[in-house]
Amino acid sequence: ETGVTQSPTHLIKTRGQQVTLRCSSQSGHNTVSWYQQALGQGPQFIFQYYREEENGRGNFPPRFSGLQFPNYSSELNVNALELDDSALYLCASSRAQGLVHEQYFGPGTRLTVT
Amino acid sequence: SQQGEEDPQALSIQEGENATMNCSYKTSINNLQWYRQNSGRGLVHLILIRSNEREKHSGRLRVTLDTSKKSSSLLITASRAADTASYFCATLGGTSYGKLTFGQGTILTVHP
Numbered sequence: 001e002t003g004v005t006q007s008p009t010h011l012i013k014t015r016g017q018q019v020t021l022r023c024s025s026q027s028g029h030n031t032v033s034w035y036q037q038a039l040g041q042g043p044q045f046i047f048q049y050y051r052e053e054e055n056g057r058g059n060f061p062p063r064f065s066g067l068q069f070p071n072y073s074s075e076l077n078v079n080a081l082e083l084d085d086s087a088l089y090l091c092a093s094s095r096a097q098g099l100v101h102e103q104y105f106g107p108g109t110r111l112t113v114t
Numbered sequence: 115s116q117q118g119e120e121d122p123q124a125l126s127i128q129e130g131e132n133a134t135m136n137c138s139y140k141t142s143i144n145n146l147q148w149y150r151q152n153s154g155r156g157l158v159h160l161i162l163i164r165s166n167e168r169e170k171h172s173g174r175l176r177v178t179l180d181t182s183k184k185s186s187s188l189l190i191t192a193s194r195a196a197d198t199a200s201y202f203c204a205t206l207g208g209t210s211y212g213k214l215t216f217g218q219g220t221i222l223t224v225h226p
Contacts, residue, residue, distance in 0.1 A: 042216030
């Protein structure tokens with residue numbers, strides 16, 4: 001197992017609500033990335049945080065936002081939930097080493113939107 | 115959008131046999147990584163191969179990379195029932211940050 005933890009494990013929300021997912025990165029890692037994995041698909045990159053700033057974003061609308069804290073933990077916030085937001089949300093931490101970026105994933109948060 | 119395409123989508127073999135999974139990608143890369151995922155849980159990093167490498171080994175895993183064909187293969191030798199999982203290739207490249215672009219994965223089932 002990696003040292004990356006995520007909470008909660010499972011979450012059920014209603015369409016239109018807001019959700020916050022949390023991630024603690026592995027010790028020594030200063031970069032956190034978030035991915036969305038729909039059932040039967042590979043993970044899709046949402047965004048990445050490095051030293052508390054967003055430094056890259058995938059093709060996700062602004063209602064997906066995030067934060068990184070001084071201890072490098074991170075939050076993913078999703079506003080105005082839609083049914084299609086139902087997915088496994090994965091965070092991954094890495095030690096920014098130029099372009100190597102070996103990422104270590106947490107166990108994920110399973111979000112169900114009804 | 116998914117960069118990689120993996121082949122086959124599903125693979126079923128007997129314990130002790132070798133399993134080969136292939137991955138193709140579209141754009142230039144800095145490195146390619148393989149991950150394993152058990153039953154919709156988190157991804158486990160298996161191996162990373164850089165764009166200037168052609169082959170890499172780790173235990174029972176062998177990865178090859180052909181940048182001219184934009185393809186990679188993962189070979190698992192002497193498979194075990196515990197190898198049953200989904201396997202994903204992911205490429206890093208084209209951005210200044212660590213965005214991994216994943217394929218859709220290969221579901222491997224190893225029968226005891």
